[in-house]
Amino acid sequence: MIELENVAYSYSGGELLSDISLKLAPGSFHFLTGPSGSGKTTLMKLCYGALLPTAGHVRLFDTDVRALTRDDVAQLRRRVGVVHQDCQFLDHLSVSENIALPLHVSGRSSEAAGEDLGDLLHWVGLTERANALPAELSGGERQRAALARAVIMSPDVILADEPTGNVDWEMSQRLLRLLIELNRMGKTVLIATHDLSLIRATKAHVQARVLRIANRRIQLAGADL
């Protein structure tokens, strides 16, 4: 599904990631962890084509990202739901319009998605807040709205970068339960987080693998977590 082969990424300052090989199989659940600044977000961006590797190969759905045109990348992002750390919205549109945005930009009519949208809002517990503006939402509500937006296209893969970064423990548990549910529906999930207790709490519910970035390389962390 997403495959990295000897991937390296350098900023002008120097190499951030090197010799990374990784394969996300369909239906798998992965955590990506590591200290701040270790390159978690960069690795996530490599996984949805926002960055191109400076060495090695990234294959998304069996296509090398270097061979993708800008439109191909757009097309690809309809199959990859991304939850950003600072979940960005269009601040002048309501929550429900923001969540439905991927449908509009891909030319699907919003009427057909009306019922799905209702279900989705209910699922993330934002039914009451559907007409609010993003600025009026709390941190947890923003994260749930971002998750809803990421899954409305029914993507094959969900990439979440610090989805629990700005929310309390209870809310992060709730978000995680939503992600676990998605994984049970067969979606591939990759979550970047530095919160080890969150990882531990999750492992009780789902078979999750933990990838750790250390010294610019990626290691499969054992069961010791």
Added chain:
Amino acid sequence: MRGPLDKIRRALKFDAQADRVVPPSGFTAQLTLFAAGAMAFLAVFALALSLASGRLAERWGEELARSATIRIAAPSDQRQAQTDAALRILETTRGIAQARALSDEEQAALLAPWFGEGLELAALPVPRLIEVIETSEGMDAAGLRLRLAAEVPGAVLDDHSRWRAPLVKAASRLRLLGWAAIFLIAAVTAAMVTLAANAALAANAQLIAVLRLVGAKDDYIAHAFIRRFTLRALFGAAAGMALGMIAVVFLPRGGDEAASFLTGLGFQGSHWLLPLLIPPLAAAVAFGATRMAAKRTLEGLS
């Protein structure tokens, strides 16, 4: 097979949701409207100037080129004889359609603006004038001058070329300047829309990033901006053109047909339809400018 027309049609297709994606921008929108309107207003006058000077150049060129004047300045007792001799020469000269001596009354009318009515021509040594109308092939002015010099010593041929040429040249140059002004107006409109579009794109960088993240293609994002600026330019230019046309309608008109250049400024006949092309052209310019600006900006983003 997607032709360019199809692309334009798709780009301008009304899509309420897509229009809502880009937040409204009150003040800059009004500036774009105003600038497009002002440019269209100026374009109407540049067009009027070009067309009027074009007409003038053509009229002067054609009418004057086919006429000449012979002045018979001779003592009054020889004047009639020399006039008859000159007319005889003219009859046998190739390229002359018609030659006619002006009557005393006609000459008095010509002099009236300078000397007032009731002028007694007989009291003055006024030369006799012969009006010469050439055929379309034209005459050999130099040859005619030689013959006149030999047989009619008091005759002077004036084929008007001395003062006609610079006037025609000036009118043509004026027409050229008018078209250059129209071209510059179009270029300034393009520059202005490009600046406005770049500002809008920069102000909405985060919005563009979000749209890219949720899978919007460049075309979708670009069209949201293109539609906006094209329509602004169209409506602004339409208003400016309407005001410009009204102003031209109310320009004072000169009475006589040899109307001076100033009173001749304006449109005639089907030329009134030409300014109607200004709004669509402004829209086309805005379309192209926004498209290029959006393409450049978007290609710089991930």
